[in-house]
Amino acid sequence: MNTTSQKVLIVDLMHDSISKMLIDAGFAPDYRPDISPQEVHDIIPEYDGIIVRSKLEVDKELLDKASKLKFVARAGAGIDKVDYPYLTAKGIKLVNAPEGNRDAVGEHVIGMLLSLFHNLNRGNREVKHGKWDREGNRGMELKGKTVGIFGYGFMGRSVARKLQGFECRVITYDKYKSDVDLDWVEKVDLETFFNETEILSIHVPLTSETKFLFDLDYLNQFKKLKLIVNSSRGEVLKLSAVNTLLESGTLLGAALDVLENEKINKLSSEEQAEFDKLANNLQVILSPHVAGWTFESYERINEVLVSKLVKEGLAQVR
Known part of the structure; x- marks a missing residue:
């Protein structure tokens, strides 16, 4: 029986x-990282698959044009730019x-936790400008603190694994997971999570349920x-709430990889x-959405997707 390689458009x-x-x-890739979203819409009927990162909204309009599409591959974790219910209804794999x-x-x-706890950014800046302030840069230890991981998927679990050697208490809350698989992690109910978390690490996808979930009231x-x-998505955390708690002294610090x-430059x-x-x-501490963006992960994502x-x-399609 003759087979034809799946034609895959790569847009990022x-x-x-x-x-x-x-x-x-066995695929036939078409690597076009400079393609515009409009151009994708124009040519998508030709392709069996598409690989995206963050440039493109895979919405109903695009999917309705994608008459041959068998799969959408997201080069990363988040799928908030993909209309998953509609894609699933059309029988397209994600x-x-x-x-x-x-x-x-x-x-x-x-790295962000340790930098904040030990004033590494501030100390570095001050010393480089001729200021030698030991007492003002006295740090705190992670040991003994209670780290609350909100969302125990791949990212939350990875943070938990990295915390193993720091002798801190690690608790987690996940509405959709019933258990944990690491001996040093305690799964707790939401009330316990609220009562005992000292360091909050957020690891949830951006959905209608989680958008601005972490507002001032929460x-x-x-x-x-x-x-x-x-280090998840910026729109799950209300920045005005963070500022309010920092200004009141309730929060001692914040580390944000996403906004x-x-x-x-267009705020x-x-x-x-x-x-x-x-x-x-x-x-x-702020970083430009690079928590998952290393030289190693850049290649490893390809390996996982393929x-x-x-x-x-x-x-192959027959």
């Missing part, structure tokens, strides 16, 4: 290995790759909260005001 920058991996697996960058995220979260339910780390609006006046407060607070596509039996 990927590690150079992607085309060879796809060809070796593959993502949280396994590819979970270690990067775990390390990044630990954060005020935490009884001992001193530090927030967000509500990541186009930081509204209200967004700019909140951003400026964060940027000028020495107890806040292996999943092969496992799903999508390498």
Whole structure:
């Protein structure tokens, strides 16, 4: 029986290995990282599969044009730009790759925590400017603190694994997972999570349920909260709430890899005001959505995606 390779459109920058991996697996890749969203809409009927990162909204309009589409592959973990219910209704497979960058995220979260606890950013800046302030940069230890991991998927579990050697208490709450698989992690109910978390690490996808879930009212339910780390999606955490708690002294610090609006040169006046407060607070660390973005994860994501596509039996269409 004759077979034809699946034609796959790649619309974002990927590690150079992607085309060879796809060809070796029996696909016919078309690597076009500079393509515009409108051009994708124009040519999508030609393709059996599409690989996306963050450039493109895989919405109803696009899916209705994709008459041959068998799968959408997301080069990363989040699928908030994919209309998953509609895609599923059309019988199109969705593959993502949280396994590819979970270690990067775990390390990044630990790095941010240690930097805040030991004043590494502030101390570095002061010494370079001729200020030698030992007492002002006295640190705190992670040991003995209670770290609450909200969301125990690939990323939350990776953070938990990285925390094993720090002799802190690790608790987790996940509405959709019934158990944990690491001996040093305690699964708790939401009330216990609110009552005992001192360091909050957020690991939830952006959905209608989680959008701005962590607003001021929600954060005020935490009884001992001193530090927030967000490496998931910016729109799950209200920045005005973070600023309010920092200004009141309730929070001692925040580490944010993601923001509500990541186009930081095109903020509204209200967004700019909140951003400026964060940027000028020495107890806040910001990074440009790079927690999962390492040289190693860049290539590993390709490996995960291609292996999943092969496992799903999508390498060829008869």
